Each structure stands twice: as C-alpha cells, then as structure tokens.
Amino acid sequence: MIPRRPTRQVTIGDDRVGRVKVGGDAPVSVQTMTAGYTYDVDNCVAEINKLAAAGADVVRVAVPEKKDTEALKDILPQVRVPIVADVHFHFKRALEAIDAGVHKIRLNPGNIQDRKQVEEVIAACKEKGLPIRVGVNEGSIIERKDKQKRMKELGGVFSDSRHGHFLAIMITKLEEYLDIFYSSDFYDIVISAKSPDPTLVIAAYTEISKRFDHPLHLGVTHAGPRETGAIRSVVPLGHLLASGIGDTIRISYANDPVYEVEDALEMLYCLELRERKGVDLIACPTCGRIQVDLFTLVQDVRKKLADEITLPIKVAVMGCIVNGPGEAEGADVAIFAGDRRGIIYVQGQKVANVPEEQILDALLDECKKFEAKVQSGEARLGEKVVEIAPPDPIGELGSGFDKIAAGQVESTGGKVTPLTVTGR
Ligand code: SF4
Numbered sequence: 001m002i003p004r005r006p007t008r009q010v011t012i013g014d015d016r017v018g019r020v021k022v023g024g025d026a027p028v029s030v031q032t033m034t035a036g037y038t039y040d041v042d043n044c045v046a047e048i049n050k051l052a053a054a055g056a057d058v059v060r061v062a063v064p065e066k067k068d069t070e071a072l073k074d075i076l077p078q079v080r081v082p083i084v085a086d087v088h089f090h091f092k093r094a095l096e097a098i099d100a101g102v103h104k105i106r107l108n109p110g111n112i113q114d115r116k117q118v119e120e121v122i123a124a125c126k127e128k129g130l131p132i133r134v135g136v137n138e139g140s141i142i143e144r145k146d147k148q149k150r151m152k153e154l155g156g157v158f159s160d161s162r163h164g165h166f167l168a169i170m171i172t173k174l175e176e177y178l179d180i181f182y183s184s185d186f187y188d189i190v191i192s193a194k195s196p197d198p199t200l201v202i203a204a205y206t207e208i209s210k211r212f213d214h215p216l217h218l219g220v221t222h223a224g225p226r227e228t229g230a231i232r233s234v235v236p237l238g239h240l241l242a243s244g245i246g247d248t249i250r251i252s253y254a255n256d257p258v259y260e261v262e263d264a265l266e267m268l269y270c271l272e273l274r275e276r277k278g279v280d281l282i283a284c285p286t287c288g289r290i291q292v293d294l295f296t297l298v299q300d301v302r303k304k305l306a307d308e309i310t311l312p313i314k315v316a317v318m319g320c321i322v323n324g325p326g327e328a329e330g331a332d333v334a335i336f337a338g339d340r341r342g343i344i345y346v347q348g349q350k351v352a353n354v355p356e357e358q359i360l361d362a363l364l365d366e367c368k369k370f371e372a373k374v375q376s377g378e379a380r381l382g383e384k385v386v387e388i389a390p391p392d393p394i395g396e397l398g399s400g401f402d403k404i405a406a407g408q409v410e411s412t413g414g415k416v417t418p419l420t421v422t423g424r
Pocket residue numbers: 284285286287288289290318319320321322323324
C-alpha cells in the first residue's frame with residue numbers, strides 16, 4: 001500500500017445517502033459533476049443516479065441561479081449519494097443550497113469579495129456540520145479587479161517558467177482565505193488547487209501538502225476531451241497519489257462524466273488505493289501474428305463483463321500462443337486466439353476450444369461459472385490450479401508459432417484486419 005500523507009478528516013453525507021469520509025485513513029474517493037442543468041429536476045436526478053451507479057462516491061451540481069437551488073429540494077430526496085453545491089459569485093446560492101440540504105459546499109472565496117458574506121456561509125455550514133471545499137484554482141486566483149495589481153502578478157507568472165511566482169500567489173491567497181475560516185473556528189475544509197497545466201498541478205499540490213493538513217481534492221481543470229484529457233489528468237494525479245498526496249479526486253473531461261468516474265476508479269485500482277470492483281481486464285495489442293478480430297472482441301468482452309461480473313476476476317484476452325501464455329500469467333480466465341478460434345483456460349486449466357464467433361459467449365460463460373465457484377468457496381481469486389500448458393498450435397488452434405515459423409499461416413484475406421474500435 002502507498003503510504004498516505006496524514007490529514008484531518010471531513011465527512012460528506014448523512015444517514016440517508018451514506019457518509020463519505022475524506023482524508024485521514026479514508027480511501028481516496030471519486031467525485032464528478034453533472035453536465036446538465038440543475039433546475040431540470042428529472043434530468044439532473046437521472047444524471048446523478050447514473051453517475052452514482054458508475055461508482056461516483058460524491059456528485060457535484062452547479063447552482064448558478066435561484067431556480068437551481070430551488071430544484072435541490074426536489075432533487076435531493078430522489079438520490080442516494082452525497083451532493084455538493086458548486087457556488088460561484090453569489091453567497092446566497094450557498095445559503096439556499098445549505099437550506100435545501102446539500103452535503104457540502106464548494107466555494108472560492110476569491111469569487112465572493114465581501115468577507116462578511118463568506119463568514120455567513122461558513123456559519124451556516126458550521127451549524128449543519130457541512131464541510132466546505134476551498135478552491136485556489138489557477139483561473140480564479142489572479143487579481144482581476146485591480147488592474148495594476150493584476151499586471152504585476154501576471155508579470156511575475158510569465159517571467160517564471162518554473163511556476164515559482166505563481167505558487168507564491170497561490171499560497172498567499174490560500175493563507176488569506178483560510179484565515180477567514182480559522183477566524184470562524186471552522187476547520188472542516190478540503191483544499192483544491194487545479195490548473196490545466198499538469199506540471200503546475202504537481203507543484204501546487206506538493207507545495208500545499210507541505211503547509212496545510214486539510215484533505216486535498218485533486219484535479220486537472222479543463223483537461224479537454226477524453227482522448228487527451230485522460231493522459232493530462234492521470235499523469236499528474238497518478239504522480240501525486242503515488243507520492244501519498246490526495247484524498248479525493250475528480251477527473252474532468254469535455255465528455256460524458258461517466259468516463260470521468262470510470263477512469264478515476266481505474267487509476268485508483270491500478271495504484272491499489274481502492275479495492276477493485278468488477279473484472280480486471282488485460283489484452284494484447286495484437287501484432288502481425290493475429291488471426292482473429294481481437295480489437296472488436298476485447299471491446300465486446302469489456303462491455304459484457306462489466307455488465308455481468310461483479311468480482312475482480314483477472315481476465316486476459318491474448319491474440320496468439322506465442323507470447324499469450326506468458327503474458328496471461330496470473331489471469332484467472334484467459335483466452336488465446338488462433339486461426340479464427342480461441343482456447344479458454346480457467347486458472348491454468350483448459351476448459352473450451354471454440355470458433356471465433358463463439359469466443360465472447362464462451363468466455364462470459366466461463367467467467368460466470370468461475371465467479372459462482374469463488375462465491376461458493378470452491379475457488380479463490382488469483383490462485384493458479386495448474387501451470388498453463390500451451391495448446392498444440394496446429395491441431396488445436398489451426399496456427400501458432402510452428403506454422404508461423406514455417407511460413408504456413410494462410411492469408412486471412414483481410415477479414416481480420418483490426419477494425420475501428422467501437423468504444424462506448
Ligand atoms: S499475444 Fe500474440 S498476437 Fe498478441 S501481441 Fe503478443 S505475439 Fe502478437
């Protein structure tokens with residue numbers, strides 16, 4: 001286990017939706033945000049419930065207008081996950097959201113210029129025992145009203161490519177903001193310091209983690225589309241989490257937020273910071289030895305197993321037997337493809353040899369049988385029963401290294417050319 005940085009702990013939620021602890025010894029939680037309008041009650045409820053079903057521990061909603069905070073009264077009774085109200089500019093939205101029964105407030109004191117208004121929000125949260133996330137995100141800490149001050153600050157930022165001056169502003173602002181909270185004897189605080197720049201995200205959170213003991217909400221803001229945003233997010237967040245920094249995370253994409261939850265969870269599983277739920281799938285990238293349409297098969301397997309298997313069974317989908325058995329070492333269920341067919345192994349034992357069109361159903365069937373055995377105590381996850389005996393490449397799979405080495409593998413006639421990957 002990666003040793004985590006010691007922090008205070010806050011609790012988000014109540015008896016009805018459950019309580020998510022953030023910081024201290026709590027597992028790293030996953031947050032996301034709805035993409036639709038909060039005032040559109042039915043759609044908002046549907047989106048929250050979809051995100052909770054995908055694995056989000058906490059869901060945030062924007063409340064830019066009074067009609068949004070009014071909608072919260074109808075939304076909250078229909079959801080079963082803690083809800084955070086995202087407040088910008090108007091402190092009254094925060095007070096209305098607290099009154100409606102949200103479980104946490106996200107506030108950037110820099111966007112609410114009057115200290116008394118911030119203190120009013122703090123007092124309301126304190127009374128109800130709600131935590132507040134304090135943001136010093138890159139986009140909101142640079143002075144905008146005082147143009148001279150802003151120019152001075154921006155000048156410092158752009159003259160220092162190593163973020164030094166910017167970090168100084170960030171820390172100064174954070175100290176300024178926290179002073180408002182501490183003066184009100186309020187410590188149920190989570191801090192975020194997001195930026196679209198991954199290196200600044202690493203530098204900012206590392207610096208903040210040395211100075212404050214509040215739990216940290218990690219994120220890369222405006223990360224972009226999933227295709228590039230995934231790397232932009234996972235690199236800095238993975239680095240910080242592997243260093244023990246970070247207590248709750250949000251990945252943000254210009255896409256369906258379900259992807260944010262899926263990718264955040266996968267990152268935490270990979271770092272062993274959360275116990276995996278569902279199948280742990282590995283697959284070969286294919287190469288010139290492939291004789292089935294593995295790309296399509298892998299996508300189909302991923303979707304089917306995600307829907308039907310709940311235990312963290314390790315599944316390997318391998319394109320051939322040349323490297324397949326070695327690479328599938330440790331898999332509970334593995335399939336090695338040959339010439340338009342596949343052989344399935346369960347914990348090293350060969351259990352099926354089927355034509356390509358039956359691979360998906362046969363694999364699902366074997367996974368279900370294996371899951372039932374694990375649930376009944378007949379089998380244990382990750383326990384190899386016998387060493388994998390590679391299949392006879394020609395007799396069983398109709399191909400293989402002997403045939404390949406001898407140049408005997410027939411042309412597939414273009415039928416198994418990797419197809420466009422059909423993602424969700
Ligand atoms: S398992 Fe076989 S087909 Fe897949 S990448 Fe390795 S050698 Fe190529």
